Amino acid sequence: MLMPHPAVLRGLLDEYEATALREPADDTGGPGPRTRDLAYTLCVSTGTRDVRHALAAARRQLATHPVPAPEPVVAVAAD
Numbered sequence: 001m002l003m004p005h006p007a008v009l010r011g012l013l014d015e016y017e018a019t020a021l022r023e024p025a026d027d028t029g030g031p032g033p034r035t036r037d038l039a040y041t042l043c044v045s046t047g048t049r050d051v052r053h054a055l056a057a058a059r060r061q062l063a064t065h066p067v068p069a070p071e072p073v074v075a076v077a078a079d
Contacts, residue, residue, distance in 0.1 A: 004045045006065040012042050013058045016051075 004012075016038040023032035031039065039051040046057035 003061065006062060006067045009045060009058050010062060010067040012038060012045060013055070013062070016042055016055070 016035065019038055020031065020035045023035050026032055030036075039054065042051060042054040042058060043049055046054045046061070048054040048057055
């Protein structure tokens, strides 16, 4: 099975977790469209069919191939 680059997987995982918390539910009370899209992409990326399994697989992979935290962006004021 192909494995996604750890930085890509970290980005997907972070975005999924943030979106799942803030995106409103759809009309049926299920996840919103962006959350569903990210869940699908995580499943494809991890070779799973359920987002819970995808999240667990992503976390396991990132535990063995950690990705350094991105450097903070520092704004520089123009004079």
